Amino acid sequence: AQSVTQLDSQVPVFEEAPVELRCNYSSSVSVYLFWYVQYPNQGLQLLLKYLSGSTLVKSINGFEAEFNKSQTSFHLRKPSVHISDTAEYFCAVSSGNTPLVFGKGTRLSVIA
Amino acid sequence: GAGVSQSPRYKVAKRGQDVALRCDPISGHVSLFWYQQALGQGPEFLTYFQNEAQLDKSGLPSDRFFAERPEGSVSTLKIQRTQQEDSAVYLCASSRPGGGPQETQYFGPGTRLLVL
Numbered sequence: 001a002q003s004v005t006q007l008d009s010q011v012p013v014f015e016e017a018p019v020e021l022r023c024n025y026s027s028s029v030s031v032y033l034f035w036y037v038q039y040p041n042q043g044l045q046l047l048l049k050y051l052s053g054s055t056l057v058k059s060i061n062g063f064e065a066e067f068n069k070s071q072t073s074f075h076l077r078k079p080s081v082h083i084s085d086t087a088e089y090f091c092a093v094s095s096g097n098t099p100l101v102f103g104k105g106t107r108l109s110v111i112a
Numbered sequence: 113g114a115g116v117s118q119s120p121r122y123k124v125a126k127r128g129q130d131v132a133l134r135c136d137p138i139s140g141h142v143s144l145f146w147y148q149q150a151l152g153q154g155p156e157f158l159t160y161f162q163n164e165a166q167l168d169k170s171g172l173p174s175d176r177f178f179a180e181r182p183e184g185s186v187s188t189l190k191i192q193r194t195q196q197e198d199s200a201v202y203l204c205a206s207s208r209p210g211g212g213p214q215e216t217q218y219f220g221p222g223t224r225l226l227v228l
Binding site for chain 2: 004006009032036042043044045046049051090092094099100101102103104105
């Protein structure tokens with residue numbers, strides 16, 4: 001069975017500072033990896049995903065994540081956060097025809 | 113265009129009541145998913161439809177939970193004889209035709225169910 005571990009439930013960070021949200025997964029087969037974001041009072045929306053090819057994937061708002069097969073990780077990073085990045089971030093994994101399995105989420109709070 | 117919509121947005125039920133939660137997916141999306149999100153947790157898979165066919169219901173926690181999508185569009189998640197542990201946000205998501213696991217799922221705002 002697949003599982004996802006998000007090691008930090010809450011991450012406070014000052015505006016314009018860098019941030020890393022950690023995600024580790026367990027799976028015995030090839031995986032697809034996703035980061036979803038939930039802004040306050042909004043539904044979940046896809047931030048970025050890794051399917052195959054380049055291990056570094058980027059979003060349009062400056063986030064990036066790197067698939068590391070040996071470490072079974074898919075950490076999310078941004079070099080300089082904005083107040084508007086305050087949200088809950090969920091890492092998820094899927095493979096073959098299995099349903100998405102989500103982590104418990106990391107609440108990112110950006111402090112002015 | 114319109115996204116995934118869910119109704120009601122909030123539902124308070126007395127223990128033992130039956131509830132029905134509705135999901136309108138994005139037009140043309142073949143795949144439809146239901147998730148349950150308990151407080152402080154990530155979404156957990158309940159069931160999956162491709163058109164009107166329910167292909168996976170392995171996540172439904174008990175036989176009190178039932179989902180249908182009779183015409184391959186709108187879906188209803190029904191919970192019979194609700195219990196307090198059913199209190200959660202119920203999320204619906206849809207994805208495009210050909211929607212394998214790599215396809216992006218588009219989520220609705222959820223229905224927050226509170227069972228008293």
